[in-house]
Amino acid sequence: MDKGIKKVRKSINQRKKMRGLNPRDTHSKPYLPSFPQEEEKHGYFPIFTDNTGTSKNTSQRISGFAVKGILSVMLFLGTALLFQTDAELLTGPKKWTGNALTEEFPFASVNQWYQETFGAPMALTPSKDQDEDEEKSLALPVSGSVSESFQANGTGIMIAPEKASNVSSLRGGVVIFAGNDTETNKTVIVQHADSSKTVYGYLSSIDVHLYQFVDKNQMLGKIEPSTENDMVYFAIEKENEYVDPVQVIKVDDSP
Template identity: 35%
Template sequence: MSHRADEVRKRIAKRKREKGLSETHETSKPTSLFLSDEERYGVYSPPTYEGGPNKGNGGHPLFRTEVFIFKVLFSAVIVLVTAIVFKNSAPLFQDVKSAITYSLEEEFQFAAVSSWYRDQFGEPLALFEPNAKNNKDSEDATQSVQFAVPANGKVLETFEDNGQGIMVETDRPSVEAMNEGIIIEAGEKPDTGLTIVLQHADGTKSWYGNLDKIDVALYDFVEKGKALGKTKLSENQKGTYYFAIKKGDDFIDPIQVIQFE
């Protein structure tokens, strides 16, 4: 009988122990829910976008596949429509052809935009004038002054002879900008050699050709009277340079606006 009583007491004690362990485990569970992977395992797992930030979102969050595909298709449609317009000789498409041709062939009016920006905000665009320090008062004062002479000298070839510009003989080592503007071309041309084309705020362009060296870079903003390049001086310390002024599609006689002698 005593043996059976001992067995019952052992069972009760075992149940109590099991119950105590169960309660301890349940109590510790909520604490573990607030532990991160790093705290539990001591391992850091950096985020990855190989499968998308939200598992299947399509890749990097800054790249959207549907937007990219739309841009590609839209570009293809534009190219296709343009090709159809230029292949079709119907009068209906003539205005469209002219507009597309003009937008592709005509230079952007950098000088006009720069001048408008200064008039509106009082400071130059950093793209055009990174080192300009003139204030608006000095700018307004120079607007009424006549054009600067690129380089004083003798006109050897007139506008009537050349059809586009003039050739000037000079003893000056460099040519200067007739007015402020933006350099839109700087390099070799078939007819005028090493040439600089300067675009002005009123839409006109001045050409300075037959140079020996260029001292400015493409899209530089230059003020009136700034040296643009070196002339080709011979042994007698004289050289010739080409100068032209273009307004719209037509060249005008430079002697009508500038006195060279």
């Protein structure tokens, strides 16, 4: 009887070995049912997808930002070292760099070059020809009399209009400033093709925006005389020096 039982057990063990099972493991490791994980209780099931492409794009963006940051730092340090060096060989580059950092971009000059080269205005410019009637005598940007001369003011003239009036651009150009100035309050500055600038200050309202191309005699804003403000400031700046507007345009001086 014992021999028969041993044979049966031996045959069972052989079958288990053929199936890849260890008979000892079946006795030592009890079967444990799988219970749902914490995420699965709340209806979340992990999704196994290939994120290789996404991670590659992310790494490319990060590397691109890193390269730009390194180049910016190198440019900054190079400029700083350039201004700290007194070598005569670097005088030219130093002067060019200083002008590039301090001078304004010549928008109006570029626009004029574009028209002369391609025969049509840039997309942002008005459809009218900006040089139309340019040879005709210029007039004040607002109707009125000069209440303060260039000699008395030092930089421009003060014009006193008789009533509420529009303030117009002396010539065609591009607006490089439109907002509140610390000295002349609401002010518009227009840059022209010859790199000169005209300044219109103490306005009651501004009707143009920054980098807008304007025609000759186009309205820039309005002046509404009041007890607080009844004059318009007008100045012409050329080659970093102020010019007497009376010498440039026709002006009716006040008695």
